[in-house]
Amino acid sequence: MTTELLIAAGSIDQIRSYAGAGANAVLIGDSRFGARLPGSIAEADLKEAVACAHDLGARAYIAAGKLLRNHELPALPGYLRAAAEAGADAVTFGDPAVWMAVRDAAPAMAMHWNVEMTGTNSAAAAFWSRRGVSRAVLARELNGEEIADFKRSGTIEVQVQVHGMTNIYHSQRNLLQSYMDYLGREASLVDLGPSEGRFLIEAERPDERLPVYEDDNGTHVMSADDICLLEALPELLEAGVDSLYIEPLLKSEAYNVAAIRSYRRAIDAWHRDPGAYEFDEEWLAPIRALQDPGRELSFGFLYKEQVY
Amino acid sequence: MNGTAVHAAEAAAGNGRRYRLDRPELLAPAGNLEKLKFAVHYGADAVYIGGQSYGLRSNADNFSFEEMREGVEFAARYGAKVFVATNIYAHQEDLPGIADYLKQLEAAGIAAIITADPAIVETAMQHAPGLEVHLSTQQSTMNWQAVRFWKEVGLPRVVLARETSMEEIREIKSHVDLELEVFIHGAMCSSVSGRCVLSNHFTDRDSNRGGCCQSCRWKYDLHQEQGPIGDPGDNMFTMGSKDLCMIRHIPDLIEAGVDSFKIEGRMKSIHYVASVVGAYRQAIDAYMADPAGYELQPAWEEEIGKAANRPLNTGFFYSTPGASEHIYEPEEKPAPYDFAAIVREYDPATGIAVVEQRSPFRPGTEVEFVGPGGRSFKQVAGPLSDTDGAAVDVARHPLQLIRIRTVEPVAPLDMMRKKIGSV
Ligand code: SF4
Numbered sequence: 142m143t144t145e146l147l148i149a150a151g152s153i154d155q156i157r158s159y160a161g162a163g164a165n166a167v168l169i170g171d172s173r174f175g176a177r178l179p180g181s182i183a184e185a186d187l188k189e190a191v192a193c194a195h196d197l198g199a200r201a202y203i204a205a206g207k208l209l210r211n212h213e214l215p216a217l218p219g220y221l222r223a224a225a226e227a228g229a230d231a232v233t234f235g236d237p238a239v240w241m242a243v244r245d246a247a248p249a250m251a252m253h254w255n256v257e258m259t260g261t262n263s264a265a266a267a268f269w270s271r272r273g274v275s276r277a278v279l280a281r282e283l284n285g286e287e288i289a290d291f292k293r294s295g296t297i298e299v300q301v302q303v304h305g306m307t308n309i310y311h312s313q314r315n316l317l318q319s320y321m322d323y324l325g326r327e328a329s330l331v332d333l334g335p336s337e338g339r340f341l342i343e344a345e346r347p348d349e350r351l352p353v354y355e356d357d358n359g360t361h362v363m364s365a366d367d368i369c370l371l372e373a374l375p376e377l378l379e380a381g382v383d384s385l386y387i388e389p390l391l392k393s394e395a396y397n398v399a400a401i402r403s404y405r406r407a408i409d410a411w412h413r414d415p416g417a418y419e420f421d422e423e424w425l426a427p428i429r430a431l432q433d434p435g436r437e438l439s440f441g442f443l444y445k446e447q448v449y
Numbered sequence: 450m451n452g453t454a455v456h457a458a459e460a461a462a463g464n465g466r467r468y469r470l471d472r473p474e475l476l477a478p479a480g481n482l483e484k485l486k487f488a489v490h491y492g493a494d495a496v497y498i499g500g501q502s503y504g505l506r507s508n509a510d511n512f513s514f515e516e517m518r519e520g521v522e523f524a525a526r527y528g529a530k531v532f533v534a535t536n537i538y539a540h541q542e543d544l545p546g547i548a549d550y551l552k553q554l555e556a557a558g559i560a561a562i563i564t565a566d567p568a569i570v571e572t573a574m575q576h577a578p579g580l581e582v583h584l585s586t587q588q589s590t591m592n593w594q595a596v597r598f599w600k601e602v603g604l605p606r607v608v609l610a611r612e613t614s615m616e617e618i619r620e621i622k623s624h625v626d627l628e629l630e631v632f633i634h635g636a637m638c639s640s641v642s643g644r645c646v647l648s649n650h651f652t653d654r655d656s657n658r659g660g661c662c663q664s665c666r667w668k669y670d671l672h673q674e675q676g677p678i679g680d681p682g683d684n685m686f687t688m689g690s691k692d693l694c695m696i697r698h699i700p701d702l703i704e705a706g707v708d709s710f711k712i713e714g715r716m717k718s719i720h721y722v723a724s725v726v727g728a729y730r731q732a733i734d735a736y737m738a739d740p741a742g743y744e745l746q747p748a749w750e751e752e753i754g755k756a757a758n759r760p761l762n763t764g765f766f767y768s769t770p771g772a773s774e775h776i777y778e779p780e781e782k783p784a785p786y787d788f789a790a791i792v793r794e795y796d797p798a799t800g801i802a803v804v805e806q807r808s809p810f811r812p813g814t815e816v817e818f819v820g821p822g823g824r825s826f827k828q829v830a831g832p833l834s835d836t837d838g839a840a841v842d843v844a845r846h847p848l849q850l851i852r853i854r855t856v857e858p859v860a861p862l863d864m865m866r867k868k869i870g871s872v
Contacts (some may be wrong), residue, residue, distance in 0.1 A: 208641060211592045211620045224750070230817050259538045259643045259657060264568030283540070290541040305683035309847035311644040312688065313612045314770050315472070319673060320686050324679055341669040341686065343651070364650060382499050449660030
């Protein structure tokens with residue numbers, strides 16, 4: 142099977158344009174169970190959304206990766222059954238409550254384990270693999286060697302983010318609202334959401350803009366740079382990474398389409414003949430052309446050594 | 450007791466294994482062996498410490514296995530237990546040593562590990578079955594289905610997320626018979642635990658392996674497209690949260706079914722740990738002795754305030770924290786009292802104590818002696834002498850042993866404190 146190219150989609154139109162541009166799979170859902178999605182696809186629309194993806198040859202995964210509270214549990218079984226009836230190909234989870242609900246309400250559904258920055262080793266993935274989980278989503282803070290070792294050491298599929306911003310801080314506190322209140326501003330009248338373009342600048346790092354927004358799930362701070370592993374793809378493909386994820390959050394649809402096309406070309410070229418594969422600068426140009434000049438494209442943690 | 454708690458207790462009693470502890474446990478941090486001794490002496494039922502590996506406080510002067518054995522032995526004399534925090538999220542390179550390390554903890558007499566990574570959970574269950582595995586708050590567990598999951602895995606205890614409200618704790622307890630531990634006092638991540646990699650991004654230090662440099666407390670400018678929010682003179686944005694303090698709400702916590710009350714602060718001083726533990730010990734004991742007649746004593750809060758002077762709040766227990774629960778202004782003022790000495794010996798025949806100096810004092814300094822259980826009295830220091838009997842004008846050397854007459858009996862490990870800045 143060729144390596145999967147995956148992206149989150151916030152509407153049926155986006156499913157259409159992303160699958161049309163070459164994504165093999167889309168991640169969809171709503172903010173009741175998923176966090177930091179580019180848009181909501183309601184439970185009632187899941188059938189149409191999944192069918193749309195399938196018609197275009199793409200798989201559809203349901204995002205249910207949030208950490209849940211008691212009051213959010215009752216709606217979960219019905220949602221999972223609706224996803225199963227719609228024909229969804231897998232559900233991503235982080236909270237064990239979702240694993241419990243899948244077991245009871247949709248036992249045939251495939252499960253992907255995504256605990257964001259805490260998915261850091263293959264033994265933890267094996268714990269879930271023994272419980273029927275088929276894929277681990279790796280922390281973005283792992284380097285290339287760790288990714289390769291993770292894949293080598295397990296039998297589970299691995300998914301790695303190759304492009305876009307990453308969440309670097311998530312709080313259930315309403316930090317923007319609180320600060321506005323502290324300053325005496327009428328925060329209740331202001332939209333604090335992702336479309337408002339707010340960002341933080343740390344006092345010692347004037348060149349780094351960290352996008353920040355608030356929604357039903359709390360406050361989210363995002364990375365100042367965008368990961369772009371296009372040039373490093375052979376490393377990931379040789380390591381056997383099963384799915385490459387593009388994060389579309391806070392980007393235009395045109396940008397995301399350009400990113401999908403570029404990665405599609407690179408992945409296909411590699412699979413045609415890994416030995417003859419050569420990186421083509423042309424693949425990067427469309428992304429660069431649409432890249433926010435205030436945000437650097439970087440290799441993320443791929444070549445980093447962290448201390449502690 | 451309210452209805453939910455009664456229900457939980459009955460449910461727990463009915464199914465063979467009782468997960469609910471007979472009386473809630475007071476669980477204190479111990480950054481080193483000496484702090485362990487003070488925490489236990491001042492009333493902790495259990496302490497948690499860090500070993501040389503796999504813990505999130507890589508800077509604290511963590512315990513060797515030898516020190517662990519000594520700590521376990523000391524704690525056992527009080528009927529107290531020692532837990533070890535192995536609460537990192539391991540990377541590939543950390544995996545090979547885990548089993549050996551856990552076996553050594555087991556051999557040292559450690560009662561439980563506090564752990565979040567499923568890799569460590571499973572390794573402990575397979576290779577060190579004598580260790581209880583407590584699920585760390587780093588897993589951010591805040592619903593009853595997730596607690597049920599970990600019970601099925603076989604764990605006896607879950608430390609809930611700091612975001613869990615009192616109402617949610619009650620609900621969890623009524624759905625699942627499992628020991629629940631919650632943080633009741635100390636500093637907190639403002640993020641969901643484990644879900645912050647600010648330090649990784651700013652400094653290449655891995656916060657989920659102990660490298661956090663508290664970047665949430667740094668200063669940030671908040672901008673929107675038109676420019677900065679806030680005027681030049683305004684305090685800047687931060688993500689820092691004020692410390693948690695639940696001393697006023699002990700009955701609520703006990704009635705909600707909380708089994709273990711956890712105090713944060715492995716980096717904190719002896720003075721702090723002993724004072725905070727002492728205060729909560731008294732509150733819990735007072736409630737357990739007579740729930741109906743329980744009254745909050747101002748002295749408990751004062752006791753906490755003498756060792757630290759940081760603004761406190763009740764976190765997520767009663768509502769989502771807002772503006773007044775966050776730190777926008779310089780927060781830490783010096784504590785009003787200094788730790789002056791530890792009592793090492795006391796001779797009731799002569800009324801003379803030998804104390805070990807922790808900060809300078811002299812004849813004429815106003816001092817306060819404090820012991821476990823809220824025992825305390827004030828006096829003015831009289832003549833001082835060293836252990837050879839030579840007069841001392843100022844006790845100025847750290848760890849110096851000084852003889853002092855006390856107006857009431859004292860006991861080893863009592864603390865002597867003085868007003869800040871006074872000598
Ligand atoms: S920076 Fe703050 S929120 Fe993040 S891990 Fe450190 S203490 Fe917790």
